[in-house]
Amino acid sequence: MNTLLNPEPSFSLIPSIRITKTHYLTHRRLQASRQFSSTDGNRLIGRRIRLTVKADLDSALIDQLGLKESDIINPAISSSYRSSKLPKPNQTLLEAQAKVCTGPTQTRPLREDEAFKVLDTILRSAKGDLKDEEEVSKAQLGAFFSAMTIRANAFPEATQWSEGERRAMNTFWPLLMRALPPDVIFIADPEGSIMGGGGSIGPHYSGNDPREMRLVGALREVLAGGHLGYEEVQGVLRDVLPLQVDNKAPGVSESLLSAFLIGQRMNRETDRELKAYCLAFDDELGPPPVADVKSLTHYGEPYDGNTRFFRSTLFVAAVRSCYGESCLLHGAEWMPPKGGVTEEQMLKFMGASTNLSVLQAKELLEDEEIGFAYVSLREARPSLYSLIGLREHIKKRPPVATSEKVQQFVRVSHIVY
Template sequence: MRTGAALDPGRINTFGSIQNPTFQARTKPPQCLKRHSFLRFPQRNRTGRWISREGDSRSLTCEVKAVLDTVRADEFSSSVGNPAVSTSYRNPNFRRPNQTVWEAQGKVCTGPTQTRPLSEEQAFKVLDTILRSARGELKDDEDPVSKSQLGAFFAAMTIRANTFPESTQWSEGERLAMNYYWPQLMQALSPDIIFLADPEGSLMGTGSSVGPQFVGNVPSEMRLVGALREVLAGGHLGYEEVQGVLKDVLPLKLQDLGSDSVSESLLSAFLIGQRMNRETDRELKAYCLAFDDELGPAPVADVKSLTHYGEPYDGNTRFFKSMLFVAAVRSCYGESCLLHGVDWMPPKGGITEEQMLRFMGANTHLSPSQAKQLLEDAEVGFAYVSQREAHPSLYSLVRLREHIKKRPPLATSEKVQQIVRNRGRESIVAGFYHDGYEEPLLMLMRRRGVHSGLVVKGEEGALSMTTKSRSVNASKGIPVNYCSGFRTLNLSPADALDGVSRETFTMEVDARNHGFEPTDTPRTDRSVMPLVLLFNCL
């Protein structure tokens, strides 16, 4: 029988091996729940899971504490281990990127139509900063330019010069600055950076042999350098080639602990270069599937249905983030739900599900096997798994991803994961923001072999839709609340890759058609607490 045990604050303590602080349970709902303003459901659904009912002493509005070590109310905002602001979750051991070069990366490390060439003043400032950093001449208040930044910046400049349309190739100011500084930079930069800036020895007009002769400094770099020659020329790679590179160089170490470590400049160049060239389906599939079995085969749950939710790992910085609570409510109706993400991720560094769970006292160190147990538990049906626990090799890239500034291909592929598989029906739901990524996401879902897939253009690229009416001045392109997906009519996941009938659909959800009046979405910026309180007060 599914009872209030689904909300039992002590359930997670059965996993004794988990290294996470244990808190006292908050046994009473927040004061705002005592008003008759929250969602009301029948006492129990057909599966036996208890759900809240007006006047029922068990009513906690579907706060799924089965995955929470809940905290006392007086610890809600004061616990050092559960900070309330998203920026507090950034690893303090990460060195900050140099701001001058980082801002320039935001302009040049992007696509053929989005790139904004630097002005002469900007280009001279950036290259001067790089030169002074290489010589150890920066001021005390300036952060050094990291290898990751150098790799991303010079790879972007090379790709722009080789393959971009004239409007986003080098500006006249960039050419003047490069002609002035390159002879000095060649004397100060390491061979890997010179290779990225001039792989064929012809781009800078110096006839240097460093780029053409570079093969890498350690064995693990050799395949990466070969792949980079193709990427820097605007080319694409095969599925096995991308997977081979990733498995050669990951996981990264927080510190360079030995001569066998791969140069972060090369890996940064590879990641940002593939994004600038716009990844092919083969390349995206390689990123998506490369580390599926890193910790062994994914556990297989035995539940009626399982929905995987994938939102941007870098979180929200402006609007209400609702998917954690939606998944919790759905689990109360017998629809098992699995969320995944990280504690903190660049470039936005916004609020994530993991931050919200930690703020509420959650145990965010569940292994995939422990998540499977919760999904199968007749009184729970809900779990969250961190990338840190499921795919540590990919999680090791967080620091590097901050320094490359822009989103790499992983920002797309990591949303379509099957950390736990299921014997019954499976669905994947993922959010997106930038036009053009809806079809690649659906392609990855079909490749996963699930019965149904859905992509949603929610606010900030998350899954949260808005009730706000679309402005007449809204930009062109796919509107917020746009959805696209497929349903497999043949229920066998093994047959879902090809030769199976699928029903596809697209729609734009208008809240007014569902009885909602247009309203502005609550803004929470980078604070976790308003999100939790907004849900509690529904």
């Protein structure tokens, strides 16, 4: 990271990035070369790729690239990349989700005082009486009650409900039943067997439209601790995504979808379920392009970035491309839950285009002078990109956080790494 933030590095090997105009009009083409010192003087190795890494972009370069000063954000402060349009989650519930929305051995039951505070926050938010903090979102309700249901139905004794959680739920559930929407009540007690008292709508709930009916059917199995087939998971995902983030059209319940996503992760998704997440949207924008290169290495790091150590993948890929090894990176500008430094943030900070389509990336990979490209999830898989806001509100990583790292947005006919 010092390379990005220090314009005069202390070591003698200085990578540099030069950006030139090309036929992409609104996109820039990265050209690079790597030079090493030797007894015979500087020697060019591999492709002519000259990467210029700068801490600051001068005003002339900013004008040349058509950027605004506000676009040049320091990736060392990765939270600045979070869209201001995304509603913030309620922190009280988010802290509880960090404890209970996880696996059968990692879950930490809430203390009695914590459980009372969480359920009181949910009740006040549902009644519109929460004045001193963010409202509890639908996605948070779905994730939290999905976790509580799966813990009650399928987890080992050590990570099932604590006595304090049970006392808190016995106190608040009669009040919550009158304040929460039907989809959340279904998630909290899908078969009417957890809360007791009778009169639960869970066994009879079916959703509001055909998409939700399919999701509810799959969710019943997930909430019981079960697993789904490849076609079933793929069908649900294609039905409900992309989310209607602009509210111009009615979308599927965020409570149901967040319950489904975190529920599958808590149940430890199977190979066939992960395969469904990986392949569900392969043809969303048409068949993946096939690059005419001798080999292609895909670099898929966790999309939510790094917060504690140096993120070197971008530079490793650039160096390998100098040796004639075509390299494709993919990721996102900002992604929860970690919200750390990503390759896209570093590229934007250096003035590179991060809006390439997969077809444009293919052309760069085939160019003998380049052999390097970055594709954003925003451009390659709009449906999965639409989940960013919801992913922040479910707190823990959903199954798609695993499958997105192995995506192959550009294919080759032979060797792929």
